Amino acid sequence: MTHKTILLVTDANEHENDLTAAADLCTAVNAHLSVLLVKLAAPPPLGEYAAMSVAWLDERAEDIQQLDEAVERARATLKGLEISFDANGIYCETAWADNDVGSRARYADITLIGASLRTDTPLRARAIDGALFYSARPVLLATNRHSLTLRPKKILLAWNSTMESARAAREALEMMESAEEVNVVLIDPDAASTKNGQEPGADVATYLARHGITVTVDRLPSAGRRVEEVLIQHAIDTSADLIVMGAYGHTRLRERIFGGVTKAMIEAPVVPVLMVH
Incomplete structure (x- = not known):
């Protein structure tokens, strides 16, 4: 099928190479790039006063701030590449990440899992499962060794x-x-x-x-x-x-x-x- 929307799922850190590769992929086929930066929420602490942990709340607030900053950086990078794009972030619990990714992937023709996610095993596994089982769309797994193309020879x-x-x-x-x-x-x-x-x-x-x-x-x-x-x-x-x-x-x-x-x-x-x- 003709690919008009490509969803890139990546994390809030070390995603620059994924952005560039995805942008090149979209440019080659004249497709819109939708970027989803995902940050898995810090798990709640255990113990008698776990629910009142200030340190845990501070950690989550810091994570959300880092995610927002990463989204802005991604948007700035993509603006310079002159392609059609949108970039958003989600801060989600690990248990629900696959559902969150899958719900976004339903509105793309293909979901791209960038090579950088190899360093974030929990997020990568959730992202792949979500796209495969909750979107009815194909998943493209990138590697560090080969350039990506939707027009392979x-x-x-x-x-x-x-x-x-x-x-x-x-x-x-x-x-x-x-x-x-x-x-x-x-x-x-x-x-x-x-x-x-x-x-x-x-x-x-x-x-x-x-x-x-x-x-x-x-x-x-x-x-x-x-x-x-x-x-x-x-x-x-x-x-x-x-x-x-x-x-x-x-x-x-x-x-x-x-x-x-x-x-x-x-x-x-x-x-x-x-x-x-």
């Missing part, structure tokens, strides 16, 4: 015949139509009519080809490696600009306890990743 589509991967393919359809090459990758595919069909990858390749997309299908063995390791290495080997994949084919609880491809790709994206739940 080479795309790796991670395919496992799930609804999540189908949604991801549909959301990225316009990008794939303008790409030079789309590599559909299946790891240890099961050739069964109830899963991937007798020729795994053929159905989705045919679907994409009808949209005029140049497609190659790679069925790769894991050979004892984790699925995410195979995907990342193949993306590097094929010089992919973007990995497109479905997110959380299993429940979040199961992913967090036992691990999973989504969790691993979120924690350490080497190539920019577009995720859709």
Whole structure:
């Protein structure tokens, strides 16, 4: 789909590089940049007189002031870049951050999670979950190593015949139509009519080809490696600009306890990743 509004979620500190990268991304596709600076509220103290803690109230007041100042700095930076933008901040409890981010993300075509959030694990996890589960919009994970683009030349589509991967393919359809090459990758595919069909990858390749997309299908063995390791290495080997994949084919609880491809790709994206739940 055409991207006209891009939401950047970042924190109140160390967000300058994210602003620049997001502004460049919006300039390239003539999109509006909506910036959401998030500050997680200081947790309340514990103890008999916790509710009356002056130090805690002072800390929250200082946090809010820092957030307001960060918003003003972000607006000043973006004004100098001459793009269409808005910038706002929210000070929220950790438990509600995903809902707050998700409610804002519903009014954007895509949510960008900047590379700087790698240093703020709680906020990053909440922001990604909120955008994925409460906005019905795709999430783009940035990295420090690759420049961001919504017009990638080479795309790796991670395919496992799930609804999540189908949604991801549909959301990225316009990008794939303008790409030079789309590599559909299946790891240890099961050739069964109830899963991937007798020729795994053929159905989705045919679907994409009808949209005029140049497609190659790679069925790769894991050979004892984790699925995410195979995907990342193949993306590097094929010089992919973007990995497109479905997110959380299993429940979040199961992913967090036992691990999973989504969790691993979120924690350490080497190539920019577009995720859709």
